[in-house]
Amino acid sequence: MGTSPVTAIINGKTITAQPGMTIMQAAQANGIKIPSLCFHPALASSGACRVCLVEVEKNPKLLPACTTPLTEGMVISTHSSKAVAARKFVVEMILIRHPLDCFSCESNGRCDLQDLAYELGIEKSPFQEKGSVCTDYALDDTNPFYIRDMNKCVLCGRCVRACDWQSGYHAIDFQFRGIKTTINPPVGRKLEESDCVFCGQCVQACPVGALTEKKAVGQGRPWQSRTVRTTCAYCGVGCQLDLHVKGDKIVRVTGTEDGMPNKGRLCVKGRFGYDFIYSDDRITRPLIRVRKGEHKSPDDEFREASWDEALDLVSSRFREVIEKHGPDAVGGVSCARSINEDSYSMQKLFRMVFKSNNIDHCARV
Amino acid sequence: MTNTVGEFAKAKLLFCIGTNMTEAHPVAATYLKNGVNTGTKLIVVDPRRQELADYADIFAQLRVGSDIAFLNGIMNVLIREDLYDKRFVEEHCENFDALAAKVAEYPPERAAEISGVPEQTIIDIARMLGTIKPAMVIYTLGITEHNTGKRNVMSLANLQMLLGNMGVEGGGVNPMRGQNNVQGACDMGAMPNMYCGYQKVDNPELNGKFAKFWGVDSLPDKPGLKIAEIVNGLPSGKVKAFWIFGENLVATEPDIKHVSHCLNSAEFLVVQDIFQNETTPFADVILPSAAWCEDEGTFTNTERRVSRVRKIKEAPGEAKPNWWIFKETAKRFGHDWPSDSGQELWDNEISVLCPAFAGIKFARMDAIGGIQWPCPSEDHPGTPILHKDGKFSRGKGNFQAIDWIPDAEQPDEEYPLVLSTGRRLVHYHSRTQTGRAIGFNERMPEECADISVEDAQALGIADGETIRVKSRRGEVAIKANVSKRMPKGMVWMSFHFRDTNANHLLSGDVKTFDPDTLTPSYKACAVKIEKIEKQVV
Known part of the structure; x- marks a missing residue:
């Protein structure tokens, strides 16, 4: 393989690409979209779906863009009549066994198959004989985090590759042959008994509605929600998350594909552990202890107070202790979960206002 | 890192x-x-x-x-x-x-x-x-x-x-680093000896710089107390007023009985948090905080990467951003702090005070994502790898001749096993968050004690059987998970669940802590395990 850039023509436009790139990668790098179902930039290409077939001059056959290396001087047409016809045929074949229940499907509006059918003008598969080939797999929804509907699976294998490469578990794989092919945990085992760690990377990789987040069901359509990028609230890796938010509710969470350091990857807590913020248990008003006796007792109660009353009390008690016993008689512990700006402010309060360096957090724990 | x-x-x-x-x-x-x-x-x-x-x-x-x-x-x-x-x-x-x-x-x-x-x-x-x-x-x-x-x-x-x-x-x-922003809390100077940006409080020049920037005549220049010293200072009255922000100390510090006693001795205790937890019952005042997703700011990850944290909703009820709570308290002491948002705090104070973060600004992070410090100027790309070309911050790397010494609490005849503790995949620390997110309790409803096949056989313990784990501090009844991954002589437990929290067992005696850092020995506690004999009815 050479090191100098490769020059080729795609749809009449001259492009250059890094050597070793596939037609798909080169097209993407040059802002040209080639339709696909099984291709995912973070995963090795498998050439499974054949949706990305393109016409390359001097090649008698159409070539899959995702697995064909770009070579010098290639003249490629992504949407020639031959390529489009083939693509349409492929999608019609896939639709033989895909239910057209888009109304109720969680992935409506973010489904690559739906987009493809729309672009190619397909209403339904012409090959579909009534009820004969549509599959009838039971819904796998016994785990608390995501739903597997194998009737909607297009066998692109992105979930298998995501589990294998992005999660490192290989909890699922292809099973059986032909029309009976499906993707499952090892034969005879439920997902909960497999190596699955419920990181949901497969869900993020799924281009259709075969894998969907359980908590997202009925919570909102993609066009009703906005995407807000943030940083995960759990461990120190600092994964970047895309929160899909409708109103003030998180509908679902995905890993930011180009976010560092996780590049789209998440764990079970990062992807599914967000809804504690909506808990009814949240403390919503300042509370002041009402002592039943002279000393603190577990029987004491707390009463609600205004911020003014609570902070006046805190300030007067801290002032009293500092005046009577000196600034070293106060101490504070900051939060290793909250934002930097909060910890900065707390140490500023202790040092600048209380004149004490007795401020710490759990760093050495 | x-x-x-x-x-x-x-x-x-x-x-x-x-x-x-x-x-x-x-x-x-x-x-x-x-x-x-x-x-x-x-x-x-x-x-x-x-x-x-x-x-x-x-x-x-x-x-x-x-x-x-x-x-x-x-x-x-x-x-x-x-x-x-x-x-x-x-x-x-x-x-x-x-x-x-x-x-x-x-x-x-x-x-x-x-x-x-x-x-x-x-x-x-x-x-x-x-x-x-x-x-x-x-x-x-x-x-x-x-x-x-x-x-x-x-x-x-x-x-x-x-x-x-x-x-x-x-x-x-x-x-x-363990928590999402434990790196950041260090970076921000929530430490007894440093201001934000690792600037020492006992360095007169830096002390003066902070005093001037904050507009006060002087700042204390003697390093303060560490967590364990603050907590242990409560019963003796050395420390009288204590402010705990976002830490469930009763569940996460070793020896729950001891920590409870210490907090109960506090003359005045403020707990600022998002939920009631094991620690809030000891408070005199509980202040409701804004949580993740309810404020704009930054976290710093284990790679020193400062990344944005964004707001999608208001805090519930009257809960307030934490910086607001500190600012309002300062106001009651006659100080009017200028910054009124996470962005103002970072852009106008933190990044100005700390040379290592000088080139990191909200607008830059919003445009390009997280930036790794040190980042001395706005045209600096950040620093993925420290000590490039063998340059250490002190000049040359200093080898230390270090002798092995055993852990403070050694197994003995009465307590022959070693307990180590930690976190499991499905939960997080005292479960205040994962315990309230749908699915996690279902996936892992209770804790177990991991023990070796050899120890289980010696004591006639079956997998899943409820056993007693005892230390010099206390005991818990917990299900045994007999595992081939465990070596003989070792027990492993988490601190996710209240009743089976390993911190009932660990030592809170600072003599068992690291003498310099006062980090407790969460990984080495002498215990014994016992079969719970079924009572004959």
Whole structure:
């Protein structure tokens, strides 16, 4: 393989690409979209779906863009009549066994198959004989985090590759042959008994509605929600998350594909552990202890107070202790979960206002 | 971390010690697995045969608390067999002779005797480290949560300097930080001896700089008390007023009975949090905080990467941003703080006060994502790898001659087993968050004590049977998980559930803590396990 850039023509436009790139990668790098179902930039290409077939001059056959290396001087047409016809045929074949229940499907509006059918003008598969080939797999929804509907699976294998490469578990794989092919945990085992760690990377990789987040069901359509990028609230890796938010509710969470350091990857807590913020248990008003006796007792109660009353009390008690016993008689512990700006402010309060360096957090724990 | 998480996937060799990465830092572990699948060699050192061991080229199952002897043994072989990086040591390090003399006292046979790792394995690890370069050293709390925590860390620094593995891609000393913003809380100066940006309070110049910036005549210049000293200062009255922000100390500090007693002795206790927890009942005042998603700000990850945290909703009821609570308190002491948002605090105060963060601004992060400090100016790209070209912050790297000493609490006749504690995949710390997120309690409804097949057989304990785990502090009744991954003589538990919290058992006596850092010995507590005899009805 050479090191100098490769020059080729795609749809009449001259492009250059890094050597070793596939037609798909080169097209993407040059802002040209080639339709696909099984291709995912973070995963090795498998050439499974054949949706990305393109016409390359001097090649008698159409070539899959995702697995064909770009070579010098290639003249490629992504949407020639031959390529489009083939693509349409492929999608019609896939639709033989895909239910057209888009109304109720969680992935409506973010489904690559739906987009493809729309672009190619397909209403339904012409090959579909009534009820004969549509599959009838039971819904796998016994785990608390995501739903597997194998009737909607297009066998692109992105979930298998995501589990294998992005999660490192290989909890699922292809099973059986032909029309009976499906993707499952090892034969005879439920997902909960497999190596699955419920990181949901497969869900993020799924281009259709075969894998969907359980908590997202009925919570909102993609066009009703906005995407807000943030940083995960759990461990120190600092994964970047895309929160899909409708109103003030998180509908679902995905890993930011180009976010560092996780590049789209998440764990079970990062992807599914967000809804504690909506808990009814949240403390919503300042509370002041009402002592039943002279000393603190577990029987004491707390009463609600205004911020003014609570902070006046805190300030007067801290002032009293500092005046009577000196600034070293106060101490504070900051939060290793909250934002930097909060910890900065707390140490500023202790040092600048209380004149004490007795401020710490759990760093050495 | 001196280096980055992404390097795990392309490093030549990874040396993982005391890190249960697949559970505690799952996404980081995915890169490690990518590396292993594409040719990275992996050495795993841990008392438990945990998941990482499944992927290891060499797995060393060392005894709890024997790390220094084990590492000295490796360095003994590296020096004896001339496998260390002489040029790096000569050009970039000092005090080599003291190190060489010390590790000469730890030939592999002695290191093997102390650590329980076979002599040949120690030699094999040394040879792998000596011939495959660079290697990344990765560790977590298995290294630090001992009375020798600081010495353990220094031993790892010795090893990497000896190998010349500092300042290069695929090298370095890499602690995986536990909480989302524990790096940030350090960076921000929530420490008794430093202001934000690691600027020492007892440095007159820096002390003066902060006083001037904050507009006060003077600032205290004597380093303050650490958590354990503050908590232990409550019963004696040394500390009278205590403010706890976002830490569930009763559940997460060792010896729950002791911590409860200390907090109960506080003359005045403020707890600022998002939920009622084990700690709030001790409070005099409870202040409701805004949570994640309810304020704009930043977190700093284990790679020193400062990333944006964004707001999507208002805090419930009257809960308020935490910086607002501190600002309002300052106001009651006559100080009117200028900043009124996370962005103003970062852009106008933090990044101005701290040279290491000077080039990191909200607008920049919003445009390009997280930036790794040090980042001295706005045209600086940030620093993925520290100590480039062997340049250490103090000049030359200083080898430390370190002796192994045993953990403070040793197993004895009465308490013959060692308990180590930590985090499991499905929950997080005292479960205030995962316990309230749908699905997590269903996936893991209760805690268990992991014990070895040998110990279970000796006591006639079946898998899933409820047993008693006892220490000098207390006891818990808990289900046994009889596991082939556990070595004989060891028990492992988490601190996720109130009744079975391992902190009922651990020692809160500072004499068992690391004397310099006051880190408790969360990884080494003497316990016994007992069968609970069924009562005959």
